[in-house]
Amino acid sequence: MEKTKKPLGYRLWFKLILTFMLFIPAYTSLPYDPTKTSEVITAVLAAPWVTAIPWLLPLTKLLMLSVILVPLVLKKPLTKVLVAYYGIVLIGVGLFQNMAITEEYGFTWLIGNTLVQFVVAIYCFYVFFRKSKVNETEVLEYS
Numbered sequence: 001m002e003k004t005k006k007p008l009g010y011r012l013w014f015k016l017i018l019t020f021m022l023f024i025p026a027y028t029s030l031p032y033d034p035t036k037t038s039e040v041i042t043a044v045l046a047a048p049w050v051t052a053i054p055w056l057l058p059l060t061k062l063l064m065l066s067v068i069l070v071p072l073v074l075k076k077p078l079t080k081v082l083v084a085y086y087g088i089v090l091i092g093v094g095l096f097q098n099m100a101i102t103e104e105y106g107f108t109w110l111i112g113n114t115l116v117q118f119v120v121a122i123y124c125f126y127v128f129f130r131k132s133k134v135n136e137t138e139v140l141e142y143s
Contacts, residue, residue, distance in 0.1 A: 008123055018119065022112045029106030043102040044110055050096040060089060080128050087124030090117045 008014050026040050050056055067085045071078045094117035098110040 018116050021115045021119070024112035024115065027107075027109045027111055029108070030104070032105055040105055040108060041110060043105060044098065044100040044108050047100050047102065048097045049099045049101075050093075053096065056092070056096065060092070063088075083124045084128040087121040087128065090121035090124065094118050094121065 025034065026037065026044070028040060032040055063085060067078075067082055070081065094114040098113045098117075099108065101107050
């Protein structure tokens with residue numbers, strides 16, 4: 001029996017690295033008590049930069065619609081397009097969803113969240129640009 005290589009998302013070492021990245025402390029321009037980290041995270045996610053860019057949400061919705069409709073119109077699966085879309089969205093979310101300017105903490109950046117999303121986005125781009133076909137398991141693990 002031939003041993004098959006597990007996709008990256010199923011490897012324990014990769015999951016551990018991503019998990020540990022989440023523990024990287026947030027950056028704030030004003031000092032905060034580390035025991036209040038959950039309050040810092042809540043403040044950022046309550047008013048992220050993405051809400052300050054009103055055209056971004058409609059753009060992402062149109063992109064998602066096109067990613068869904070193009071394969072239907074062409075009548076063939078475009079798995080790599082879907083993986084590229086995930087990568088692009090993860091970069092945008094990593095930048096604009098994890099940063100905010102708050103009254104209590106000033107400019108705040110959830111660095112760990114951003115890094116995790118960037119690592120997964122890089123893997124999506126790796127899958128997109130490599131020469132071999134994308135198997136369905138790889139796509140489903142990022143859905």
